Amino acid sequence: MTKTIHQEAKKAIQKPLWVFPWQYKESFLVAAGILLTGLALQVSTGQELQPLIFPYNAIFMTVFWAGIAGVHFAFKNNSIVKWLRSVPASISSIVLVVFLVMIMGSIPQANFTQGVEKDIFGFSHMTTSWPFNLAMFFFLLTLGFTTINRVFPFQKRNIGFILNHFGLWLTVVSATMGAGDLERLMMDLYEGKVEYRAYDDQGNMQEMPIAFKLKDFKLDEFTPKLGIVNNKTGNLYLEEGNSMRMIEENSPYELMGWEFEVKKYFYESVRLSNGRYEPVNEMGAAPAAKVIARNLATGQTKEGWVSSGSFRRQFEGLPLTDEFSLIMTLPEAKKFSSEVEVFTYKGEKSQAVLEVNKPLEVEGWKVYQLSYDSNRGRWSTLSVVELVRDPWLPIVYLGIAMMLLGAIDIMWTGYKQKNNHE
Amino acid sequence: MSNWINFPAFAGIAIALWLVTMGIQLTNNKQKDLIIWISGWLGVVALGAFIGLLWHTLERPPMRTLGETRLWYSFFLPVIGLFTFARWKYKWLLNYSIVMAVVFLGINYMNPDTYNKTLMPALQSPWFVPHVIVYIFSYAILAASSLVAVYGLYQYYYSTFNHKNLELANNLVYLGFGFLTLGLLFGALWAKEAWGHYWTWDPKETWAFLTWMAYLVYMHLRYRHPAAVKSPLWSLALAFVVLLICWFGVNYLPSAQQSVHTYTN
Numbered sequence A: 001m002t003k004t005i006h007q008e009a010k011k012a013i014q015k016p017l018w019v020f021p022w023q024y025k026e027s028f029l030v031a032a033g034i035l036l037t038g039l040a041l042q043v044s045t046g047q048e049l050q051p052l053i054f055p056y057n058a059i060f061m062t063v064f065w066a067g068i069a070g071v072h073f074a075f076k077n078n079s080i081v082k083w084l085r086s087v088p089a090s091i092s093s094i095v096l097v098v099f100l101v102m103i104m105g106s107i108p109q110a111n112f113t114q115g116v117e118k119d120i121f122g123f124s125h126m127t128t129s130w131p132f133n134l135a136m137f138f139f140l141l142t143l144g145f146t147t148i149n150r151v152f153p154f155q156k157r158n159i160g161f162i163l164n165h166f167g168l169w170l171t172v173v174s175a176t177m178g179a180g181d182l183e184r185l186m187m188d189l190y191e192g193k194v195e196y197r198a199y200d201d202q203g204n205m206q207e208m209p210i211a212f213k214l215k216d217f218k219l220d221e222f223t224p225k226l227g228i229v230n231n232k233t234g235n236l237y238l239e240e241g242n243s244m245r246m247i248e249e250n251s252p253y254e255l256m257g258w259e260f261e262v263k264k265y266f267y268e269s270v271r272l273s274n275g276r277y278e279p280v281n282e283m284g285a286a287p288a289a290k291v292i293a294r295n296l297a298t299g300q301t302k303e304g305w306v307s308s309g310s311f312r313r314q315f316e317g318l319p320l321t322d323e324f325s326l327i328m329t330l331p332e333a334k335k336f337s338s339e340v341e342v343f344t345y346k347g348e349k350s351q352a353v354l355e356v357n358k359p360l361e362v363e364g365w366k367v368y369q370l371s372y373d374s375n376r377g378r379w380s381t382l383s384v385v386e387l388v389r390d391p392w393l394p395i396v397y398l399g400i401a402m403m404l405l406g407a408i409d410i411m412w413t414g415y416k417q418k419n420n421h422e
Numbered sequence B: 001m002s003n004w005i006n007f008p009a010f011a012g013i014a015i016a017l018w019l020v021t022m023g024i025q026l027t028n029n030k031q032k033d034l035i036i037w038i039s040g041w042l043g044v045v046a047l048g049a050f051i052g053l054l055w056h057t058l059e060r061p062p063m064r065t066l067g068e069t070r071l072w073y074s075f076f077l078p079v080i081g082l083f084t085f086a087r088w089k090y091k092w093l094l095n096y097s098i099v100m101a102v103v104f105l106g107i108n109y110m111n112p113d114t115y116n117k118t119l120m121p122a123l124q125s126p127w128f129v130p131h132v133i134v135y136i137f138s139y140a141i142l143a144a145s146s147l148v149a150v151y152g153l154y155q156y157y158y159s160t161f162n163h164k165n166l167e168l169a170n171n172l173v174y175l176g177f178g179f180l181t182l183g184l185l186f187g188a189l190w191a192k193e194a195w196g197h198y199w200t201w202d203p204k205e206t207w208a209f210l211t212w213m214a215y216l217v218y219m220h221l222r223y224r225h226p227a228a229v230k231s232p233l234w235s236l237a238l239a240f241v242v243l244l245i246c247w248f249g250v251n252y253l254p255s256a257q258q259s260v261h262t263y264t265n
């Protein structure tokens, strides 16, 4: 076995550079050339690449695929075509993509984080830079030639191979090409009002073929938690398992050398002038709890009310020592939803509930529950929804479906030692 | 009541049983293999029971915090070790996976998790459990495959390399890679439902993609050069470095401030 490796290695050493068949050296030199070309283009143009929009993206994709197929059938045995579908070319293209994506994954990206300065090489806006897009082109070229060589002539035993390789090609190409046609807009819905205007992330308003009337915004909350805060720094103490403890009546627990027990808890309450809290049912009523704290070392006890407050009510803590106080956090959202009436430009009317993870589909748009007025919490009369249109989604999903099946094939068949590769 | 209080008891039982699994190998007991199998699985069951109880008291899947994911690694690693032992009789891999699992349990003991029942609405989805389980399972298998690579490299440089190791690595990589693909794609389908788009090059997604690509390099090297030893082993060891960054490192990279997936505060 080791003998064959040595022979292969020897052959590689003896073969002068750039004489076919190209091996790893040539492949990596080509990849480096592509990287340098990309960098040169980026530095000289200084521009972000713009995604193609319909019909140019569709034309590009068709030409790309037809081009690969045409070249494959016309020059099947050309040395460069053979190289393009070889493992060395694939690995060099994978490594090039990995190299650039590693940079992307390590430094903040302008399209994500606000205030990122764009650099001259395009590393801070990788997905719209020349180096990245040329690298992807090389990657998809090798993947394309590899795939088509196994599609024709069709053989049953290549089905797994085709699902994996063509599935990936289709997913990546259609996702990239579809980016230009993707629309993401937001709409602010106020209770009782009809809204048909949406705005993009630049704030440009546009009229939509659908309108919504928010009938009711609903928000369920988790029970708030108790924690200990440093009076001077304002930092929460988070060192122990009980550090942030969800309120539960009559269930004592220990934290930081104290034992705490919640004696009474009201989800909606108001503070009376004598310092006690009473349950009420009105807008802005805040959660409050009566707590007994006992210092485990000294036996000293403290008793009092804590409240998270609300947009209308004052917050209240229970001082334990000069340094620390017990406090109640604002309740976290468990579930929020908007009950809406939907109108389409065709004059159709329907009812729907929008909820996180349960988008609504109308007129080719997917509508998502996005956010609300977090200051007012469950009394918010504003619901922000997002509208997304992605006409390329079915093709992307076709690619994803192929890859899912391909993954199952990989696990099922596993590695087969082949001895009939080129 | 917080379940984490019972953690040392359950973890202690699991560790004690796994010590039996490892200790019995040093003896000449005739029923050795059977005892390995039984004590190993009982340890898994003990930990599984703890996870089940935790799930029950939290009223949500225990998959949100780092401490909770470490529990799942400690659960799956010995499972993989036991299966590979049953199938191929690799004792060292079984022992490694147990040691790793014990280390994870130890980390959890040193850094107790805050008891936290809340789960943000975006995570309340039928995709949540399959996505996380498939990922964790895949990472655990791929970690095991990379251990094989490190062991193989040791053999290669300091003693004689056994080609069987590469076959084992391959079996693990194909299985782990398949799960990783499922994890990535489930994540994409879920993201579409929750955030409106299937892929946003979020740092966590980016590093998961890199991990996936790194294992692709290994698979293709192996396919093209079935007899080669050094290059596939090194590529597999390097892929593990990428996996580790994906898993631990992302939160510390400058890019992390923009991630939607770092739930720890």
Ligand code: HEM
Residues within 6 Å of the ligand: A085, A086, A087, A090, A091, A093, A094, A139, A142, A143, A146, A149, A150, A161, A164, A165, A168, A403, A406, A410, A416, A418, A421, A422, B216, B219, B220, B223
């Ligand atoms: C979904 C991801 C991928 C999987 C699961 C995968 C899997 C495989 C497998 C299992 C083989 C061996 C084929 C066989 O046994 O007949 C193979 C071969 C190959 N793959 Fe991939 N691969 C993937 C992505 C890629 C990519 C991205 C490229 C190129 C950039 C590529 C290029 C190749 C090449 C050139 C071969 C050799 C084909 C031949 O000799 O006919 N693969 N791949």
